[in-house]
Amino acid sequence: MTHFAPHRWILGPMQEGKAIGRFGFLTYFGHGVYDSMLVLFLLEQGWSKAEIALLIPISALTGIVIGPAWSMLADAVNKHKLILTISMIGTATCILVQSFSPPHALFWTATVLMYIFAASVSPITTGLTASYSARTGGNYGKLKSYGPIGYGIGALLIGVVSQFTGLIIICYTFALILIGCVFVLRWFPTEAKRDDPVWTKLTVHTLFNRKTIGFWITVLLVTGPLQSFLSIFGLLYTSAGGNAADIGYATMFGYFIEWITLRYRQQLFKKFNQNMITCSVVLVLGVSWFAIYLFQSTVTFWFAFAGHGVGIALLISTFDLQMSKIGGEKLTSSSIGVLYSMISVAMFACTALSSFAIKLTGDDYITALLFGIITIGGLFAMVRMYVKTKTNTSEKSPTLEPELPMQTKRTVNKPALLVGAVVMVGLLVIVKTKNTLR
Secondary structure (H helix, E strand, C coil), X not given: CCCECCCCCCCCCCEHHHHHHHHHHHHHHXXXXXXXXXXXXXXXXXXXXXXXXXXXXXXXXXXXXXXXXXXXXXXXXXXXXXXXXHHHHHHHHHHHHHHHCCCCHHHHHHHHHHHHHHCCHHHHHHHHHHHHHHHHCCCHHHHHCHHHHHHHHHXXXXXXXXXXXXXXXXXXXXXXXXXXXXXXXXXXXXXXXXCCCCCCCCCHHHHCCCCCHHHHHHHHHHHHHHHHHHHHHHHHHHHCCCCHHHHHHHHHHHHHHHHHHHHCHHHHHHHCCHHHHHHHHXXXXXXXXXXXXXXCXXXXXHHHHHHHHHHHHHHHHHHHHHHHHHHXXXXXXXXXXXXXXXXXXXXXXXXXXXXXXXXXXXXXXXXXXXXXHHHHHHHHHHHHHHHHHHHCCCCXXXXXXXXXXXXXXXXXXXXXXXXXXXXXXXXXXXXXXXXXXX
């Protein structure tokens, strides 16, 4: 069945699924243009590295506090597209102010407001996409796959164009793209009308209780290093001798892997056991961190970026769908907003822990070792949650079960998986010790 949004524009009707895909492509394309060159732009404007470093906690804090507030407001008033429109226009305005403001109070004000407006986009659009996918039987992974390829193309193109126009072009381009997103929102899916208020339905007990504790521990331990990857990747790669071009190519490669994985996510989970796949992905992520710590080579970093792409595609999308089930159909955006808030908490904690470890040891690569240990801890939490769910079928705990029925049901060899993880960590520690003694 073909679903059309109720609105028309000068280009005629657009399918809701296509509107979701195009909106994701455009927003990620804009972020690829802006985010990939922001540090260079700020340095060109006279910012110090210390001032630029302050942007990371500001971004994380707005994600922790403002993101859930926006998504809960959208669910409460049932005006998701209106709030997204306000967010797009507000973000574009702040970016234009940035383009002509020197590094003083006005620039900082515009930057903080930009993060506040932008914090609404990810949880609300993800919630609408999850609801649309559940309502129509659409391929959630495919709908989300347009974003990563957009980011990669945007980052690649702006690297070439900015050489002729200057870095100021990133502000004008991103603002123009955001305004274009407003028009695409005209065909976005609309939440069903409801008469009952939902302000108080999403309680703390609904999301945080004895049944969900394993889920939240897994989310925090797995997504913290995963989401921090892009923040520290450039630092680690340049320390190993990589240049801007190397980072650009590796970034494009990673997002291409993420795009491919998202497009075939549904087929993958139909053919194989989802819990086995997700546990294996977390194991690969942990190994990639240890590999960066031990072997600083181009192959190692590209392997890590490929693992990051697969991890974002399979793990974050799985957590998205699980949270949409916990919150329920009427509170999908709110529950995903809380999920992204917790992910921001994990990223903020990992970033702070990484900075402290680097200052304490003077070794940039201690971050990779630290994140590897945290990720393996997340693997143990994930396997334990899976085992507990299987052995206690009377309670409906949040699991990593797929949103669609599988064709085959295979069991995870849990002891072998745990032993394999322990052995892998042990071997890597032994290798590092031997290299140190040489």
